[in-house]
Amino acid sequence: xxxxxVSSTNFANKQALSDECSEVYAANIIGGQWSLAIVxxxxxxxxxxxxxxxxxxxxxxxxxxxxxxxxxxxxxxxxTVYAEIPxxxxxxxxxxxxxxxxxxxxxxxxxxxxxxx
Amino acid sequence: xxxxxVSSTNFANKQALSDECSEVYAANIIGGQWSLAIVxxxxxxxxxxxxxxxxxxxxxxxxxxxxxxxxxxxxxxxxTVYAEIPxxxxxxxxxxxxxxxxxxxxxxxxxxxxxxx
DNA sequence: TAGGGTACTATAAATAATGTAAGTAATGTC
DNA sequence: GACATTACTTACATTATTTATAGTACCCTA
Numbered sequence: 001x002x003x004x005x006v007s008s009t010n011f012a013n014k015q016a017l018s019d020e021c022s023e024v025y026a027a028n029i030i031g032g033q034w035s036l037a038i039v040x041x042x043x044x045x046x047x048x049x050x051x052x053x054x055x056x057x058x059x060x061x062x063x064x065x066x067x068x069x070x071x072x073x074x075x076x077x078x079x080t081v082y083a084e085i086p087x088x089x090x091x092x093x094x095x096x097x098x099x100x101x102x103x104x105x106x107x108x109x110x111x112x113x114x115x116x117x
Numbered sequence: 118x119x120x121x122x123v124s125s126t127n128f129a130n131k132q133a134l135s136d137e138c139s140e141v142y143a144a145n146i147i148g149g150q151w152s153l154a155i156v157x158x159x160x161x162x163x164x165x166x167x168x169x170x171x172x173x174x175x176x177x178x179x180x181x182x183x184x185x186x187x188x189x190x191x192x193x194x195x196x197t198v199y200a201e202i203p204x205x206x207x208x209x210x211x212x213x214x215x216x217x218x219x220x221x222x223x224x225x226x227x228x229x230x231x232x233x234x
Numbered sequence: 235t236a237g238g239g240t241a242c243t244a245t246a247a248a249t250a251a252t253g254t255a256a257g258t259a260a261t262g263t264c
Numbered sequence: 265g266a267c268a269t270t271a272c273t274t275a276c277a278t279t280a281t282t283t284a285t286a287g288t289a290c291c292c293t294a
Contacts, residue, residue, distance in 0.1 A: 008249060010150075010282055013175040017154055022228030023221045027144075027153050029231065033127075033252070036144050037134055049271055058130040060253060065272060075234060085261045086270040096231055103223045104140045110220060111139030114146070114213055117192060125279060127252055150282070166241055177283060182242065202291045203240040236294090243288070251280070258273075264266085 029074050030100065034059055034067045036107075039093065042077060043101055046092035076100070146191050147217065151176055151184045153224075156210065159194060160218055163209035193217070 004011055018025040030036055034056065041047060041055050053064055068091060071077045076097040082088040093100075121128055135142040147153055151173065158164060158172050170181055185208060188194045193214040199205040210217075 003250090005249065008283085009175075010249060013282085014150070016175055017151075017173075021154055021157060021225075022232065023157060023224040024153050024228075025232065026224040026228035027148065029228075031144065031148055033131065034134070036141050037138055040138060040140060050269095053271095056134075058126075058133055061272070062254085062274090063252065066252090075231075081271095084270095085259090086268090087260080087272080089271060096227075096234060099227060099230070103220065103227060106220045106223060107140040107143040108138075110213075110216060111141075111143035111146075113216070114192075115139065115142065117213060120280090122279065125253085127279060130252085167239090170241095177285095178242070179244095179284090180282065183282090198241095201240095202289095203238090204242080204290080206241060238291105238293085240290090241288100244286085246284085246286105248283070249281080251278105253278070254276085256274085256276105259271100261269095263268080 029076070032067050032070060034063060035071060036104065038064075038067055038071065039076065039097065039100055040104055042091060042093045043098070043104070046090045049089050049091070052091065071097075146193070149184050149187060151180060152188060153221065155181075155184055155188065156193065156214065156217055157221055159208060159210045160215070160221070163207045166206050166208070169208070188214075 014028060018028055030039065037056060038052060041052060047055075049064065049068075052068075053059065053061065056064070068077065068079070072079050075094050077091050078094055080090045080092070082090070131145060135145055147156065154173060155169060158169060164172075166181065166185075169185075170176065170178065173181070185194065185196070189196050192211050194208050195211055197207045197209070199207070
């Protein structure tokens with residue numbers, strides 16, 4: 001996460017593939033280690049930072065923050081801050097985020113089937 | 118690619134997530150930098166190593182080999198070697214590989230829509 | 235004998251992603 | 265004043281993935 005080197009071959013390759021293949025573009029957006037899991041949880045409704053953390057015991061706060069920021073940048077989730085103390089921040093899927101639902105469902109079905117091979 | 122440290126936290130997290138979320142499991146399988154692109158090309162029929170290479174100008178032979186091997190391990194593609202000189206090797210999707218087709222289609226549609234936001 | 239074609243493999247290096255550990259700010263409660 | 269709560273941030277370490285470059289084996293053709 002954080003910094004990518006825009007002059008790297010890797011970056012160029014990703015760009016090129018994303019440009020010509022929308023499915024690769026999509027995969028890059030939801031392709032972080034935790035992104036899909038986060039989106040899966042949010043499909044059932046908005047959640048707070050701390051709730052997500054509890055739902056995914058393995059994730060660190062840093063990673064959760066990074067992934068949420070990336071999802072926010074990509075307009076998959078919205079972030080709402082309530083000016084309270086202690087702070088409260090809620091994350092919710094955007095319309096285009098919700099549209100990932102059928103894809104996730106298909107991936108899940110396919111994954112189950114694949115596991116049982 | 119190649120070696121992962123099975124004692125790392127990263128590995129453990131991936132395992133745990135894959136176990137409980139079939140969609141994450143699926144995403145891990147098709148999640149390499151080039152995997153989805155390769156599968157996309159193969160959906161139209163079998164291709165040789167060299168043909169894939171030409172279709173994806175940016176990929177190195179090493180990467181192509183690694184990704185194909187991973188796909189083969191995961192039963193997404195079959196590898197057929199013809200004992201000829203010069204050698205000929207054909208890659209083709211397995212049945213479960215072909216079942217990725219609707220998913221890829223959806224990803225593509227979603228990706229297009231997302232791009233136009 | 236030299237060079238070409240095909241599908242690789244080996245090794246090293248660079249880049250990217252993830253994890254660890256500690257610290258911050260604001261305020262309310264004990 | 266010490267401590268708890270919440271949602272982070274920062275600096276650094278580790279691991280994973282991708283790229284770069286060169287070389288291999290086989291036989292055929294010129």
